[in-house]
Amino acid sequence: MAFELVKRPMPSRLFAALSPLIAFTLTLLAGALLFQLQGVDPISGLYTYFIEPLTETWSLHELAIKAAPLILIAVGLALCYLSNNWNIGAEGQFILGGIVGSALPVLFPAFANSATLPTMLALGALGGACFALIPAYLKNRFNTNEILTSLMLVYVAQLLLDWLVRGPWRDPAGFGFPQTRAFGDFALLPAINDAAGRAHWGVAFAVIAALALWWLLRSTRTGFEIRVVGASPRAGAFAGFSEKRLTLFVFAVSGGLAGLAGIIEVSGTIGQLQPAISPGYGFTAIIVAFLGRLNPLGIVAAGTVLALTYLGGEAAQMSLGLSDKAVRVFQGLLLFFVLATDTLIHYQLRRSGDKHGA
C-alpha cells in the first residue's frame, strides 16, 4: 500500500471543519460524472440540482418544508450516536408519530377546537417516543442489539400504517382510496406566511429543537454524560453515570422528535394519512446527522443541504428528464465521502516507509 495512517496526537480542528465541505465537493464531482454518464451536461445538471431551487421564494419554502423533518429527526439521532446508541429506526418512529397524532382527527373529527393541533403534536411525539423506547428497553433489559430491533420496527410501522389506511381508518366517503378523511382546519398546521409560500410552523419547531439540543449538549449535566459515555463507557461508569438511564433518555428524545416530525408532516404538508407518508426521511436523517458532525447546529446546515437534494431531484426529473432515483445515490455517496474524510480528523496520511513521527 502506498500510504499508511498515523494517529494524530490531537483531533485536527482544521479537518473537523473542512471535512463536510470536502465531502460535499467530492459528491458534486461524482454527481457531475453521473450526469455525464446519463448524457446530461454536468454544469446544467448541477445547476438544476443545487442552485435553481435556491433562486425562487416558493422553492425556498419547499426547501424549508423538506429540511424541517430531516433536522428534527437528525438532532435526536445525534444524541443517540454521540452516546453509542445506534437508533436506525427513526423512519418507523416518524411513521408511528404520524399515526398516533392522526388518531384524534381521524377517530374524533368532532373534537375540533384550538386544542386539537397541540394535542395531535403531543400525541405524535409521545407515539414516536414510546415506539423508540421498545429497542431501548430491550437493549437494557435483554442486551438485545438495538440496531437490528429498531430497524425491524420500521417494517412493522410501515405495515401498520398500510393496514390502518386500507382498513379501519379508511375514509368511508373516499371512493375506496387508501387514505383517511382529510383533516379539518383545526387539525392542520398553518403556514407561517401564507402569502409567501407553504412553509409551515414545523420549520420553527426544527430550529427550536436544534437550539435546545445544542444547549443541552453544551451546557447541561445530561449533555456532559452523553459525551462522556460516548467517548468512553468505562469512564462514564466510574463517574457513576447510568448508561441504561441514558439509553432510555436518548431513545425517548430521538423517538419523540421523529414522531413530532411525523405528525408535522401529516398535519402540515399532507393533510391526511396515506399508505406512505415519508420519502425516507428517517434514513436520510442518518446522513444528515453525520454530515452535521453530530452537532445540532451543523445539522441545521446539513439538513438544508440534504433537503436540497430532494428538491433538486424533483427539478432535474422535470426539466432534464433525469431519474429521481439519482437522489438516493447522491445521498448515499455523500455519507460515504463524509465518513472517508472524517478519517483525516483523527489520522494523518503518510507515505509508507516515511519514518517521521513513527
Next chain:
Amino acid sequence: MEPELIVNVLLTIATASTPLLIAAMGELVVERSGVLNLGVEGMMVVGAVCGFGGAALSGNPWLGVLAGVCGGVLASLLFGVLTLSIATNQVATGLSLTLLGLGVSGLLGESFVGQAGTKLSAVDLGPLSDLPIIGRLLFGQDPLFYISLLLVAVVSWVLFRTRAGLILRAVGDSHDSAHALGISVVKIRYAAVAFGGACAGLAGAHLSLVYTTQWVENMTAGRGWIALALVVFASWRPWRVLAGAYLFGGVTIGQLHAQAFGVAVPSQLLSALPYLATIVVLVLISRNRRLTLLNTPACLGQPFVPHR
C-alpha cells in the same frame, strides 16, 4: 394434508430460506474476522439488480448469477476500503453502504421494472427427480439451494478444521496478537469482507432469478437485516445459521399460506410476523449476557490500524 401439498410447502420454505442462509453465511465469515458489515441489505439488493440485469442482457441466468456475485463483491470492497484502509466507523459505513446500495440499485434497475425475467431452472436428474415425494425435495430444487447447503458445510469445515480458519478466527478475536504473530490483519479482513459481499450478491441474485423472476425496487425488503440477525441468533456458528434461516423461511411462508387461506387477521399484520419474530428471537438469544460475550468475536466492530 396431502403429501403433494406438504412437498410444495417445503419447497417454498427452502426457496424462501436459501437467500437468508447464503447472505448470513457470508456475514458470519465477515464477523468472525472481526468486521461488522451492516451493509448486507445494500450488497444484496445490488446483487439482485446485477443478477437480473446480467441474465436479461445475456439471456443466460448463470451469467446473471455471476453478475450478482461480482456486484456484491464490488459493493463490499467499497466498504472494505473505507473501514479497513482508512479505519472509518464500521457501523456508520455499513449503514451508508446499505443506503447507497438501495439508491444505486434503484437507478440501475429503472429500465428493468416490469420486464419479464429469466429463471434459473431447477436441477433435473431425470428418474431421481421424478421419484415420488422425495424426488423433487432432494433432487429437483434450484441449483443455488444445493450451493447454499454446500456453503454451510465448507464454511464450517474451513473455520474449525483448517489453518486458514484458525487464522481468520484469531484475527477476529485479537487483532493485536494476530498482528504480532506476523499475520496481515487487513489482508485477511479484506478477503473476509469480499467473501461476505460475494455471498450477499449471490443471495440477491437468488431473489431476482429464483425466488421471484423480476426486478422490483427495494425487493430485498429487509432480508439483509434478517440475515444479520441470524448471525447473532446462531451465535456465530454455521450449522445454527442453517437452522435459523429455515426457521425464518418457515415463518415467512407460514404467514403467506395463512393469508392465502383467508385467516381472519389482516394481511399486513401477518406480513409483519417475520420482522416481529426476528425481534423475539434476538431477545431470547441475547438475554444471557455472559454467553453472548463468550460467543461474540472479541474484536467485532473495532477498527484496526497497524502500527510499527
